[in-house]
Amino acid sequence: MNILIIQPKLEKTIDQLKAELEKNPSVDIVIFPEGYLNENVEEACALARKHNTILIGGYRRLKEHPKDRAIIINRQGEIILDRIKYSSTAFITEEGLKMGHILCDELIVQGIKVEQENLDREIDLIIHPIGVGMFSKAQFEEWITEAQKIAIAHKTMIIGTSHADGSYRNSSISIPIAYCIDSDGSTVFISENDVRTRIFNMNTKNILFTNT
Template sequence: MKILIIQPKLEKQVDQLEAELVNNPAVDIVIFPEGYLNENVEKACDLAKKFNTVLIGGYRRLKENPKDRFLIINRMGEVVFDRVKYGNTTLHTIEGLKTGHILCDELIVHNIKSEDFYDADLIIHPIGVGMFSEAQFEEWITEATKIATQSNTMIIGTSHADGSFGDTGISIPIAYCIDKDGLVVFISANDVRTRLLNFETREVYF
């Protein structure tokens, strides 16, 4: 199982996602940040079908409140899971993997219970903008590590390459993968390179 973790810049279209699929045609799953797709879910479905790849991340319905949602698009280009932020975190099976999902600050503020994810093979954590301080970066990594170990489950998170929370002007792009035993597979701060993870061997390629 090959999983591509991307950190695109915020954009009106999904050109960066398409470019990554062109450059990595053999991947099984692509994970992208919260709110990246904007109103481009239909285009993402077309890309998933064209490249025979599962797409997992977040999108934003600009005309609805709350805006942010988590979704999974299968290889056939079908949306097979879609939930609103702060909604139910039940597991979903895709490509034989039982997946849990945490959307951005749900990691900290949504009272996530590790037992909710205990049977999962993988927890996916799309993040919106980068961290606004080193302290926040450490807090989120610490919390993700706790959830991984208590759930006995790998967790992967990724944010956009740009953007700051609340117009603070500060953004530390973050991407990470913590294994089920709490060991770091990778942690990225201010390094927005795309990463390719071999799920079985835990090897990471740039």
């Protein structure tokens, strides 16, 4: 299964997602950051259907609190997971792949919020959409360490990605982050301040950069 991992800039539209789908028609899944879709969910559903691609990330409902939600849209353009931030971790099995979904600082605040005995089978993949970049090198290292702990504890691969820009609470520092940790806690890749789009093959664990 080919996974496209993107680090778009914050935008009111989803033009960058459209462009990546046009350039990479063979991918099965696209992972994008927390809050990227804004209120363009219907358009994203149409894109998933048009390109026969699963879309996984986050979006915002501006009149709600918390505003951020986790979302998975299947190849048919149907929303198969829609979860409000800080609620219990949701899991979905799609095309034989059992996936969990955590949003941004849920990694630190609550990790995987579910009793292990309630999981009916092992998790294949955790997706971790992140909002903006890290505000310090120490935070960067903390989040990678926590991701490794989750991967080991649940014997699952975990993939995270942030926007290419934006800062947390007006911090002067924003370090874009993307990563993939294998189910044994080993590093597949860690991207620090490198916002190139990647295609990751889950079977071979090969990585292809689609832009420079």
